[in-house]
Amino acid sequence: MPEPVIRVDRVTKRFAGHTAVRDLSLEVSPGVIHGLLGPNGAGKSTTIRMMMDIIEPDEGRISLFGGSAGGRDLSARIGFLPEERGLYKKMKVLDHLVFLAEVKGVPRRAAQARSAEWLDRLGLGDWAQKRIEDLSKGMQQKVQFTGTVLHDPELLILDEPFSGLDPVNSKLLRDATVAFARQGHTVLFSTHIMEHAEQMCDHVTIISRGLKVVDGPLREIKREGGQRHVALRFHRDAARATPVLRDHRYVATLEDHGASAELELAPGADPDDLLQALVASGAGLSRFEVVEPSLQAIFIARVGAEAARAAALPEAAA
Amino acid sequence: MRKVWAVVRREFLERVRTKAFLIGTFLGPVFIAGIMVLPALLMRQSSTKRIVVLDAAEGGFGDRIAETLRSATFGDDSTGEPRFQVTHLRAEGRLDAKRDSLIAMTDRRDLGEARIDGLLIVTEDALARDSLEYLGGNAGSVAEMGSLQRILRQVALTEKLARSGIDPLLLAQTMRPLTVVTAKVNRGELTGQSGESTFLLAYAMAFVLYIALILYGMQVMTSTVEEKTSRINEVLVSSLRPYELMLGKVIGVGSVGLLQMAIWGGTAWLLASNRTRIAAMMGADATQAATLPIPDISGGVILVLLIFFVLGFFFYSAAYAAVGSTCNTVQETQQAQIPITLLVVLGLISIFRLLDDPNSSFARIMSLVPPVAPFVTPVRNSLSPLPLTELLLSIAVMVLGVMAMAWIAGRIYRTGILMYGKRASLREVFRWIRAG
Secondary structure (H helix, E strand, C coil): CCCCCEEEEEEEEEECCEEEEEEEEEEECCCCEEEEECCCCCCHHHHHHHHCCCCCCCEEEEEECCECCCCCCCCCCEEEECCCCCCCCCCEHHHHHHHHHHCCCCCHHHHHHHHHHHHHHCCCHHHCCCEHHHCCHHHHHHHHHHHHHCCCCCEEEEECCCCCCCHHHHHHHHHHHHHHHHCCCEEEEEECCHHHHHHHCCEEEEEECCEEEEEEEHHHHHHHCCCCEEEEEECCCHHHHHHHHCCCCCEEEEEECCCEEEEEECCCCCHHHHHHHHHHHCCCEEEEEEECCCHHHHHHHHHCHHHHHHHHCCCCCC | CHHHHHHHHHHHHHHHCCHHHHHHHHHHHHHHHHHHHHHHHHHCCCCCEEEEEEECCCCCHHHHHHHHHHHCEHHHCCCCCECEEEEEEECCCCHHHHHHHHHHCECCHHHHHHCECEEEEECCCHHHHCCCEEEECCCCCHHHHHHHHHHHHHHHHHHHHHHHCCCHHHHHHHHCCCCCCCCCEECCEECCCCHHHHHHHHHHHHHHHHHHHHHHHHHHHHHHHHHHHCCHHHHHHCCCCHHHHHHHHHHHHHHHHHHHHHHHHHHHHHHHHCHHHHHHHCCCCHHHHHCCCCCCCCHHHHHHHHHHHHHHHHHHHHHHHHHHHHCCCHHHHHHHCHHHHHHHHHHHHHHHHHHHCCCCHHHHHHCCCCCCHHHHHHHHHHHCCCCHHHHHHHHHHHHHHHHHHHHHHHHHHHHHCCCCCCCCCHHHHHHHHHHC
16 A cells, blocks of 8 residues: 555644634545545635645644655645635746746746746746736636646645636646646645536545545445435426425435436335336426436535535536 | 745846836936036026126225126136126216116116126225125025125225235235144054045945835835735745745845945946036036035945945844734734834934944944944944954854844744734744744
8 A cells, every 4th residue: 555645644723713623534645636625614725734834733643745744845746726826916927937936946947948838738828928917817827726836746735726717717727637647646636616526536535614524535435325316307397396306205315406406315215216206297307317426415415405505605616 | 045046036026127126226316416416506607797886986996896807707717707797887976876777777688788687886985884785686696696795805805905005915825724634543543534524424324224224124024015915925835945035035125225226326426426527517616516525435444334234134124024924914014113113213323423433432332233233333434444353243243143133033934924814912923933
């Protein structure tokens, strides 16, 4: 079993008034894309900052690359994208990237070459000589992302990297992240957008109010949900299906998205019976599929509908 | 070290490439030049004045006045333009009438060439009463009336002497004032420096130091706070050690300061050494410009000033950086920086005590106190060159002071830059220093 890149061992962190992280343990394996999920305020950023040695845990310890050196000492091997984006507004884009690379120890010439390459790859080639403040928020985020990977770190830690991006840019950065990981690097990123995690992660840890709720390979987690979930889509009149969906003989929990829905069958219920009832309702089925639960559904089931509602604001899933 | 250099380069280029820097650096010398040349420019007499000498005196006094006025020139040398165009009129018993009619023609631009600029009335008893009357459009000009008075006094003196039978030439020789040439003696050794210029130099040096420390020290402070507010600190902290960041910032800003000072200083020196030529080009009174006591500055004095500028800058900008790291907005820093700035002011004020006696025990002690030493030692050195041992001792103390300040400031800085929220209290700050 290869040495985990990050090991969090029974870590607790308290701030005045509340406990942000409670007895948390997790491991990030090398070469893996690991998602740290949870609603806003769950303790994801706090955990990440403790990994980066920006704050210190009150109890427990964190070990990186199997050693005792802190996140700040290993800066050359780690790329960190904090939740609060920060760039020098008045600097030119290319100069800024070169600066970020140099500050990680990359020699000047290599820094210049790599920066130019990444700018082209992310469609920012024309903006190299503009000031950061002239760029849109999405472009700035792309620049900041680039700054994080320029020094080719073994471990990438991203705190809410895709929030606030439009669908196109979000996809671009997600693809870049996956490509980066496939080169053999380890990626840990936090998010509250379940769809992203579902698409990208090999391994997932869900925390809520400082406590770990779910932890394991994504595939296993979904399989554990059993084959009791059904994904539905209506094309004629979704409202007609409502009485069926509210019937507790068929449905244990329901996620109603209006024209589509995902539900968990009630214990003992036969999916065929549900199918018959829905067809009879006249709502017009365009999809009826027995599926593994989505991460969103698992999350809701484990964490509760309230937390899920909080997670749904303010960003829509990309 | 490469990382520190990356920060230095960034801080330096970001400041030097701005319009503000270019304007400040090049406008500065223009400003200095203006101060030097403008007064002379403003006060010069621009054109030849038409004077009428209304003569009611006897014995040729009036004639001699007219003659002297005719030969007066700008710049007081024979190649200059004549100051006056003189018309000599005898009163012939009708002083008042002629006076009135002449007044009517005075300061009348509409008369063109026939106008009179001024009227000098020489009464019978002028010499006895030591009084002449001048009526003219330019009576309000301090410079012109001053010149006129100077010239006329000379004529009066010569006249009185002649009438008493004393040979004016003999008297001129006798009346030549005695000059006392001053030279500083330092501890039994002749130094070869004159009196007043050294005062100016000492004061100028202290003032420049004062301005530079505050101006650039504050830039380090605001830069630190701005990095906090723009949140770029979290990225920086994951890449650099805080002391690398602080050091790079101090060196970067300091270099900008040195560059700007060098440009200003160089321009000032250029202007000063060519001041008479420049004044002449502008048509101003060259003699006046020449009398400005610009001191000769020796290389040794400059070197000591530079050393203490660098040491003082490290000392104070580390303090300013620490202050900046405890604040969250630029406004908060305005209050927080007061103690540091007061220390700098203290340094400036302390030099006044030195001017009377640069080698008193007070002065000696002050050279060994790091916050004020950057002012005290260079100023003492310019007034009375210090022996090498004293200089080295002061430098050593300063270096120790810088190291201590850097250590304390570093501790505050590394915690402060990641602390958001309420501005840290003094007690908290002490905890940061101890915890490390």
